[in-house]
Amino acid sequence: MPRMRRKADLPQRTCATCGRAFAWRRKWARDWESVRYCSRRCRGRN
Incomplete structure (x- = not known):
């Protein structure tokens, strides 16, 4: 089992x-390369 990573x-x-x-x-593990916004709220503001 892999070890936990610190934040x-x-x-x-x-x-x-923002x-x-x-x-x-x-x-976001599968599509980390395409993540641009921290939340749905920020995605909606754009």
Whole structure:
């Protein structure tokens, strides 16, 4: 079983709308390359 990673060790991105940094989430594992927004709210503002 793989070891747990610390949150600080996860990859981060900057949101295209609000400019905040957000970290990798398990639900984004398959399409992390295409994730641009930190939330649905920011995606809707664009």
